Amino acid sequence: MLKSSLFRLNKNRRYNYTPRYYNGKEIGNIYDFDSKFSKYRDTYNANDIGKKWQEARLENRNRNNRSISPLLIFIIALLTLIFLFMIDFDLSIFRQ
Numbered sequence: 335m336l337k338s339s340l341f342r343l344n345k346n347r348r349y350n351y352t353p354r355y356y357n358g359k360e361i362g363n364i365y366d367f368d369s370k371f372s373k374y375r376d377t378y379n380a381n382d383i384g385k386k387w388q389e390a391r392l393e394n395r396n397r398n399n400r401s402i403s404p405l406l407i408f409i410i411a412l413l414t415l416i417f418l419f420m421i422d423f424d425l426s427i428f429r430q
Contacts, residue, residue, distance in 0.1 A: 350382065 356383075
């Protein structure tokens with residue numbers, strides 16, 4: 335019994351905090367009909383600000399800068415040549 339609980343970590347408890355002056359969801363128009371997709375929409379607890387924050391973060395992620403910069407390649411090549419010069423590497427093996 336002791337061996338099995340020795341390496342087991344405690345589960346984190348969820349803290350559901352609602353600010354004092356937070357109004358929650360907007361009621362909107364009570365006579366408005368829902369769309370046919372609304373039943374498939376994910377809905378969360380009105381007090382769950384963390385889930386809303388996580389959705390907003392994922393929605394606004396930007397992955398446009400994933401390519402390698404030519405400046406980065408130039409800097410790496412320059413540092414490699416400086417390192418080869420410092421260790422006195424003979425570059426004549428690449429010539430015929």
